[in-house]
Amino acid sequence: MLELLLLRPSCILFAEPKSLDSSLSILASVLRKMGRAPCCDEIGVKKGPWTPEEDKLLVEYIQKNGHGSWRHLPKLAGLNRCGKSCRLRWTNYLRPDIKRGRFAEEEEKLIIHLHSLLGNKWSSIAARLPGRTDNEIKNHWNTHLRKKLLHMGIDPVTHKxxxxxxxxxxxxxxxxxxxxxxxxxxxxxxxxxxxxxxxxxxxxxxxxxxxxxxxxxxxxxxxxxxxxxxxxxxxxxxxxxxxxxxxxxxxxxxxxxxxxxxxxxxxxxxxxxxxxxxxxxxxxxxxxxxxxxxxxxxxxxxxxxxxxxxxxxxxxxxxxxxxxxxxxxxxxxxxxxxxxxxxxxxxxxxxxxxxxxxxxxxx
DNA sequence: AATTAGTACAACCGCGACCGG
DNA sequence: TCCGGTCGCGGTTGTACTAAT
Structure with missing residues (x-):
């Protein structure tokens, strides 16, 4: 299978997802032994939407052990994801203190105010809004607040x-x-x-x-x-x-x-x-x-x-x-x-x- | 009912900062 | 001081959903 992958990369297109995953894992380990550290972003790790099972694994592991090194977490937690993906999933979605749902008017006003002071420093803005993530605020800005300001004739970048x-x-x-x-x-x-x-x-x-x-x-x-x-x-x-x-x-x-x-x-x-x-x-x-x-x-x-x-x-x-x-x-x-x-x-x-x-x- | 356009949001990507050896 | 590993941030993309035609 490895030879097949190396010689005929196009067969990846027709491989079963499961066998593809394992094949790519093999490829990654081989490359590691060959001296080139594979990028977890490219080889052998799953991408895309998280399944409930993956979420459960991640939450249980972090609740029990803390996240520690994100890079090593996936292996320890039994996840076929890169550390980056795990961190993102945890910080943007699974963290227990995340407040979900619509933004209150007060929150929107605060975001606009903070944005006028801080610009696109979403993490800084998020730090002042308990329960809201930078990603959530950024998305809300781009889909709602930015347009709201534009419609009011205000430049959302300069607030002028x-x-x-x-x-x-x-x-x-x-x-x-x-x-x-x-x-x-x-x-x-x-x-x-x-x-x-x-x-x-x-x-x-x-x-x-x-x-x-x-x-x-x-x-x-x-x-x-x-x-x-x-x-x-x-x-x-x-x-x-x-x-x-x-x-x-x-x-x-x-x-x-x-x-x-x-x-x-x-x-x-x-x-x-x-x-x-x-x-x-x-x-x-x-x-x-x-x-x-x-x-x-x-x-x-x-x-x-x-x-x-x-x-x-x-x-x-x-x-x-x-x-x-x-x-x-x-x-x-x-x-x-x-x-x-x-x-x-x-x-x-x-x-x-x-x-x-x-x-x-x-x- | 089918198609298209618009919207919302989760997730990914790339870059730069930070830190320890 | 340099270098490699790691992390976090901001921008962008992909996709599911909804509304309009």
């Missing part, structure tokens, strides 16, 4: 406001340098409206799934077939007034007062509850405003400040028709021929990249 969306606006700035007058107007509007999206995205939480960024991106990509956006005699965009009134309507869109639902005790940098948007129409998002400034985004249109919107309207050339009072935020989007912008500047690709890199597609 996300800036990836603003990269897009920076890109638009660069594009604008190369744009002709016709496209410049479109881009200005696109940029201004993107700022609106950025603001709303950073203040939207789980409780408002209808207005998350994905939805906005989907809406954006579906807006097509607009004609006559650019006046043939004037490069200024039509429908700008729409953006103004749209911006004014923002506070009625249900974004406000949602961040405050979750108030992790993060003690450096702005905490989420500091970002609460005022609900009085002149909404102000502290996160977003600081982020925007730090990214040197020209205030063509502010998501939250009607004065800037006014300024944008005046900058755009004065030939802008007034929109109807019933205009919404998306009236302005509808004024953009995005197919056109996409063809000229790869706008859609950019948005898709941002959307995917934001990891928001899973919500």
């Amino acid at each position: 406001p996300r800036t990836d969306l603003n990269l897009f606006t920076s890109s638009l700035n660069l594009i604008k340098l190369q744009a002709d007058a016709t496209h410049l107007a479109k881009l200005q509007l696109a940029q201004g409206l993107l700022q609106v999206l950025t603001t709303t995205a950073t203040t939207t939480s789980n409780s408002n799934p209808n207005m998350d960024l994905v939805g906005l991106m989907g809406l954006l990509s579906s807006l097509r077939n607009y004609e006559g956006f650019v006046n043939s005699n004037n490069s200024s965009p039509h429908g700008i007034q729409g953006s103004h009134s749209s911006l004014s309507s923002l506070p009625n869109m249900g974004f406000e007062n949602q961040i405050g639902e979750f108030q992790a005790p993060i003690d450096h940098g702005p905490s989420p509850h500091e970002l609460r948007v005022e609900s009085n129409g002149a909404s102000k998002n502290l996160y977003t405003s600081s982020t925007m400034n730090s990214n040197a985004m020209p205030p063509l249109v502010s998501a939250t400040n009607s004065e800037n919107a006014q300024m944008y309207a005046s900058n755009s050339g004065g030939s802008v028709p007034l929109s109807s009072p019933s205009s919404t935020l998306f009236d302005a989007w509808e004024g953009l021929n995005l197919e056109d912008l996409n063809n000229d500047f790869g706008l859609k690709d950019m948005l898709e990249q941002i959307s995917s890199s934001s990891s928001l597609h899973s919500y």
Whole structure:
């Protein structure tokens, strides 16, 4: 059998698991005698899920003898596993003091707080949560808490406001340098409206799934077939007034007062509850405003400040028709021929990249 | 009912730190 | 000081389960 294994390794594929195990054990012992210490990770030891029998052996041995040297434990306990696997199984699953089940809200808050202080030091974090393992905390972070923060517009790495969306606006700035007058107007509007999206995205939480960024991106990509956006005699965009009134309507869109639902005790940098948007129409998002400034985004249109919107309207050339009072935020989007912008500047690709890199597609 | 996509979590892997000879 | 063995940590993968289509 040994010769067979050495000469025809492919036969491993067809071997019975039991005979394969024993064959590999023989191979390991032979190699040991040949002078090369086999890696327990590679040869002769079982991998994969633990059986109840294996668990029983491990628990009984450790309860009776302690784990001692993990490397020697498997042999002493009668397990065909490597020490590493035994240690992992014990520390992450079998240890009697492990608290299983859902994480309490207090635990989640504590994890986020500790993560803001310690970063991915899962073992350090776990040391402060009795009964929770580093692996469990790490998994919970990656599957729940990280997304929760992302959805709140907080970078789960830095625990600060996300800036990836603003990269897009920076890109638009660069594009604008190369744009002709016709496209410049479109881009200005696109940029201004993107700022609106950025603001709303950073203040939207789980409780408002209808207005998350994905939805906005989907809406954006579906807006097509607009004609006559650019006046043939004037490069200024039509429908700008729409953006103004749209911006004014923002506070009625249900974004406000949602961040405050979750108030992790993060003690450096702005905490989420500091970002609460005022609900009085002149909404102000502290996160977003600081982020925007730090990214040197020209205030063509502010998501939250009607004065800037006014300024944008005046900058755009004065030939802008007034929109109807019933205009919404998306009236302005509808004024953009995005197919056109996409063809000229790869706008859609950019948005898709941002959307995917934001990891928001899973919500 | 079958298939696909998304989610959760146990387990593995590789690397670096630590320690004793 | 160097070196090999061991352990622990963090990142990643594999797989079972569930929801959506």
